[in-house]
Amino acid sequence: MDILKERIMQDGKCYPGGILKVDSFINHQMDPNLMMDVAKEFVRLFDGLNINKIVTIEASGIAPAILVGYLKQLPVVFIKKKQPKTMDNMLSTVVHSFTKDRDYTVCISNSFLTPDDHVLFIDDFLANGNAANGVIDLCKMSGATIEAMGFIIEKAFQHGGDFLREHNIRYEALATVESLDDCKILLK
Amino acid sequence: MDILKERIMQDGKCYPGGILKVDSFINHQMDPNLMMDVAKEFVRLFDGLNINKIVTIEASGIAPAILVGYLKQLPVVFIKKKQPKTMDNMLSTVVHSFTKDRDYTVCISNSFLTPDDHVLFIDDFLANGNAANGVIDLCKMSGATIEAMGFIIEKAFQHGGDFLREHNIRYEALATVESLDDCKILLK
Numbered sequence: 526m527d528i529l530k531e532r533i534m535q536d537g538k539c540y541p542g543g544i545l546k547v548d549s550f551i552n553h554q555m556d557p558n559l560m561m562d563v564a565k566e567f568v569r570l571f572d573g574l575n576i577n578k579i580v581t582i583e584a585s586g587i588a589p590a591i592l593v594g595y596l597k598q599l600p601v602v603f604i605k606k607k608q609p610k611t612m613d614n615m616l617s618t619v620v621h622s623f624t625k626d627r628d629y630t631v632c633i634s635n636s637f638l639t640p641d642d643h644v645l646f647i648d649d650f651l652a653n654g655n656a657a658n659g660v661i662d663l664c665k666m667s668g669a670t671i672e673a674m675g676f677i678i679e680k681a682f683q684h685g686g687d688f689l690r691e692h693n694i695r696y697e698a699l700a701t702v703e704s705l706d707d708c709k710i711l712l713k
Numbered sequence: 714m715d716i717l718k719e720r721i722m723q724d725g726k727c728y729p730g731g732i733l734k735v736d737s738f739i740n741h742q743m744d745p746n747l748m749m750d751v752a753k754e755f756v757r758l759f760d761g762l763n764i765n766k767i768v769t770i771e772a773s774g775i776a777p778a779i780l781v782g783y784l785k786q787l788p789v790v791f792i793k794k795k796q797p798k799t800m801d802n803m804l805s806t807v808v809h810s811f812t813k814d815r816d817y818t819v820c821i822s823n824s825f826l827t828p829d830d831h832v833l834f835i836d837d838f839l840a841n842g843n844a845a846n847g848v849i850d851l852c853k854m855s856g857a858t859i860e861a862m863g864f865i866i867e868k869a870f871q872h873g874g875d876f877l878r879e880h881n882i883r884y885e886a887l888a889t890v891e892s893l894d895d896c897k898i899l900l901k
Contacts, residue, residue, distance in 0.1 A: 637736075
């Protein structure tokens with residue numbers, strides 16, 4: 526997706542430790558036209574799959590997910606990062622964030638993730654695959670089927686892609702970062 | 714907004730302590746068509762205002778905000794609920810959540826909220842006005858101007874509306890809950 530790759534090269538910022546900051550257009554400030562282009566590309570890539578629900582995880586996945594849901598006319602559920610007081614019938618698992626260096630609990634109501642669901646999971650980043658693993662856990666608990674996963678950006682050097690291939694999960698990333706060595710962005 | 718009010722009466726659930734659960738269509742599972750209708754209504758209500766940026770707060774405000782941003786062709790920034798490691802130049806303040814009974818830090822980069830900004834703030838709920846107060850703080854710190862605030866649902870019995878009127882902030886709510894007494898939803 527050239528428009529995304531150009532934007533990453535233009536506005537993305539690199540920090541030591543393999544951190545790519547895209548917070549001026551993706552995950553703090555968001556460019557709604559780019560988000561719509563991203564959503565349309567996900568719809569194109571996953572055309573023909575038997576999907577009845579879009580699932581994402583708060584917070585950065587919500588914008589692309591709601592746009593995919595709108596284009597596909599499907600409900601969108603976001604996995605929450607804490608257990609809300611008012612949420613019963615809840616499935617939860619623990620995810621480790623390397624970026625933030627901590628564990629956090631993610632949860633989803635089993636009213637909105639059920640054995641009838643065929644899920645397209647959408648998120649901003651695929652890095653180590655820890656969030657994706659949490660989604661796999663929650664889908665297993667609920668009996669839902671993961672049909673595919675779509676990420677705006679994959680960090681290929683952090684092996685989340687290997688993890689998903691090992692689990693036979695189809696995924697697509699709209700831009701793939703091969704390396705951030707020496708604080709230079711190298712895209713595939 | 715009749716379609717929203719009907720949906721609240723049909724699918725909203727009441728819990729003791731003034732809690733209104735709309736998690737099947739607004740803030741956990743989201744109906745993308747309803748969200749688009751909500752966004753269009755915000756655009757209509759705030760037509761003619763001098764706005765150059767949509768601001769929201771993670772997580773439930775992001776879906777309506779990105780749709781408003783798309784319709785208005787304006788950038789959308791979401792205020793974060795924790796201080797990310799990779800975020801410098803950051804403005805922060807503390808917000809108290811009555812629903813969750815705790816304080817949390819919210820923050821926004823001063824790269825994305827500046828004296829040049831004329832902000833429309835979008836969120837799912839106006840309750841006590843604590844989140845709105847946090848937004849007012851952050852805008853003051855940054856020098857940005859709040860032009861208006863839009864909420865999907867106002868809980869009129871929790872006085873966030875009074876707070877905003879005292880601060881001379883124009884706001885609109887698409888549905889107003891007068892009371893949740895006896896776990897019955899009474900809309901205006």
